[in-house]
Amino acid sequence: DLSTTIAEAARLLAGARDVTLLSHINPDADTLGSALAVGLALHRRGVAVRVAFGDPEAVPESLKALDTAGLLVHRDEVPEAPELLVVMDTGSLERLGPLKNRVANCRGPVIVVDHHVSNTRYGTVHCIDDRAEATALIALKLLDEMNVEVDEPIARCIYAGLVTDTGGFRKAGPQAHHTAARLLETGVDAYAVTRPLMDAHPFAYLGMLSRVLAKAELDQNAAHGMGLAHAIVSIEDAHGVRSEEVESVIDVVRSAAEAEVAAVLKELKPGFWSVSLRAVSRVDVREVAQVLGGGGHRLAAGFTFEGAAEQVVAALKGALERVES
Numbered sequence: 001d002l003s004t005t006i007a008e009a010a011r012l013l014a015g016a017r018d019v020t021l022l023s024h025i026n027p028d029a030d031t032l033g034s035a036l037a038v039g040l041a042l043h044r045r046g047v048a049v050r051v052a053f054g055d056p057e058a059v060p061e062s063l064k065a066l067d068t069a070g071l072l073v074h075r076d077e078v079p080e081a082p083e084l085l086v087v088m089d090t091g092s093l094e095r096l097g098p099l100k101n102r103v104a105n106c107r108g109p110v111i112v113v114d115h116h117v118s119n120t121r122y123g124t125v126h127c128i129d130d131r132a133e134a135t136a137l138i139a140l141k142l143l144d145e146m147n148v149e150v151d152e153p154i155a156r157c158i159y160a161g162l163v164t165d166t167g168g169f170r171k172a173g174p175q176a177h178h179t180a181a182r183l184l185e186t187g188v189d190a191y192a193v194t195r196p197l198m199d200a201h202p203f204a205y206l207g208m209l210s211r212v213l214a215k216a217e218l219d220q221n222a223a224h225g226m227g228l229a230h231a232i233v234s235i236e237d238a239h240g241v242r243s244e245e246v247e248s249v250i251d252v253v254r255s256a257a258e259a260e261v262a263a264v265l266k267e268l269k270p271g272f273w274s275v276s277l278r279a280v281s282r283v284d285v286r287e288v289a290q291v292l293g294g295g296g297h298r299l300a301a302g303f304t305f306e307g308a309a310e311q312v313v314a315a316l317k318g319a320l321e322r323v324e325s
């Protein structure tokens with residue numbers, strides 16, 4: 001069970017000299033916050049630590065404030081055969097992108113800290129709890145087991161993961177709120193963490209959003225008589241805005257009250273799409289995503305697809321029909 005594997009992970013980390021922490025591609029605050037929090041604790045204990053993810057680009061602007069000790073490195077600086085790996089918030093090896101081979105090459109244990117139901121159980125030590133609202137909550141359990149003093153720089157990282165994965169605590173239960181109180185008591189400035197993550201965008205975002213939303217569509221009957229709202233962000237639409245801006249389009253599209261399911265198709269390369277799915281409550285979008293080779297959670301999932309935008313929408317509607325509500 002979880003307390004056994006967390007104890008095992010804490011024991012392994014207590015004896016480690018060199019630790020590599022990995023986040024999933026297209027990193028969010030949960031995966032990076034979890035990695036940076038545990039990384040920071042180890043760094044302070046004199047362990048050689050690096051945090052990385054598989055994309056070639058730099059870390060998202062909105063997440064830079066979490067890396068108070070400069071632990072983030074470019075993916076090229078990750079050792080080919082790491083001594084010990086900790087993989088955060090990553091349901092499958094594919095989500096590590098080009099760093100996925102480090103798991104097989106690792107010379108020591110591979111600790112997986114995650115909350116995806118669809119976790120494929122790669123790695124050797126599984127600190128996995130699909131009822132956790134954020135991986136950051138499991139990372140905090142690990143820090144407590146390691147007897148780490150959770151001060152503001154560490155708490156900030158955990159809080160960032162918690163606030164994003166709970167949709168600004170809209171979906172959070174009492175335990176998450178208790179934990180949030182504990183984190184804030186260390187001096188975390190909630191709004192300073194949250195605004196760049198969830199509320200602030202460069203002005204160019206407004207122009208991109210207006211073009212994308214002008215083309216958004218609602219199909220009232222796509223999901224078992226419930227609505228599907230979708231929007232398409234082509235390469236041209238995304239020109240001049242950061243990936244974080246593109247990622248936040250889904251939060252606007254999902255506000256359509258008629259839509260049980262919201263989708264945003266993001267063109268990564270010509271004809272290659274990353275699709276974000278969100279449901280309100282009744283459709284399991286993880287199942288929908290899995291039909292199309294992706295994964296995620298019941299109410300937030302995603303998949304990638306090659307083809308024209310219309311083909312992606314058709315495939316999505318087909319998958320929605322196959323999945324029960």
Ligand code: 5GP
Pocket residue numbers: 091092095116275276277293294295296297300301302303304
């Ligand atoms: P987002 O829309 O924020 O990128 O992703 C929402 C959720 O879906 C995340 O928790 C992530 O784990 C999952 N997800 C997104 N894209 C993919 C994908 O291509 N493959 C898999 N397996 N999961 C994905």
Ligand code: MN
Pocket residue numbers: 024028030031089
């Ligand atoms: Mn994540």
Ligand code: MN
Pocket residue numbers: 030031089115134135165
């Ligand atoms: Mn997460």
